[in-house]
Amino acid sequence: MLNMREDELEFEGQESADTDFIIDPTDETMRSINYGLYTQLNALKNFYFRIQNGYRMTAVTWLIAAFIGMGFLFSQDGKNMPLHPMVILFFILLATMSGITLLWFLDIFIYQTYFYSVVLEEAKLEKKDEWLPNLSLNIGLLQLGPKTIVLQSYFYIGCHFILLFIMCLMTISLVKFELLYSILIVLGFICLGWLIAYIMLKIECPPKSASFRASYQALLGKAMPKRKL
Numbered sequence: 001m002l003n004m005r006e007d008e009l010e011f012e013g014q015e016s017a018d019t020d021f022i023i024d025p026t027d028e029t030m031r032s033i034n035y036g037l038y039t040q041l042n043a044l045k046n047f048y049f050r051i052q053n054g055y056r057m058t059a060v061t062w063l064i065a066a067f068i069g070m071g072f073l074f075s076q077d078g079k080n081m082p083l084h085p086m087v088i089l090f091f092i093l094l095a096t097m098s099g100i101t102l103l104w105f106l107d108i109f110i111y112q113t114y115f116y117s118v119v120l121e122e123a124k125l126e127k128k129d130e131w132l133p134n135l136s137l138n139i140g141l142l143q144l145g146p147k148t149i150v151l152q153s154y155f156y157i158g159c160h161f162i163l164l165f166i167m168c169l170m171t172i173s174l175v176k177f178e179l180l181y182s183i184l185i186v187l188g189f190i191c192l193g194w195l196i197a198y199i200m201l202k203i204e205c206p207p208k209s210a211s212f213r214a215s216y217q218a219l220l221g222k223a224m225p226k227r228k229l
Helices: 002-014 030-073 087-126 137-142 154-174 177-204 211-220
Strands: none
Touching: 030 087, 030 154, 087 137, 087 154, 087 177, 087 211, 154 177
């Protein structure tokens, strides 16, 4: 009896809280095998989706950490720093922008590619077996739509704009808020923000059809309209 309880405790300790990978037992029928494949693909899609959400939560954490650092610099304790607070603030903002750009690269270039690859395989099963839900086929239709698509880079662009706005105010304060210099600085940061947004959106949504959207176009047999950023 004691050994049985120890085995139960050991088994419970090895159990995972993630139940997305648990599927119903399959048999030799093709319907059952396709259902098992579809369930595993869906679990893998959710896995990549959670990783991408984790990157965005990390970006928000870094943004909040930058605000905390700025608050410390302009507090009473920050006045005892060996360097000027504005110099330290500039490096904090620059480091935060670099880190958020790195997270954007991992999110869009790596895990979004994995995510859409799994979605494409799910869509093939959904088109083959009509009894499966059309979740991935609907995702494909949204990707082919000219107006319904929401690019994920907008989140990271928003984070960059917040940091650029703070850098703009910091630079204006260095020139003592003189009107001509302030206008030039504001225009310069607006151009810089527009350039960053343009590059990020063009990379995520290139002018030519990306391989994922082209594959969906072939799968659905639907002409893909041109999209403007």
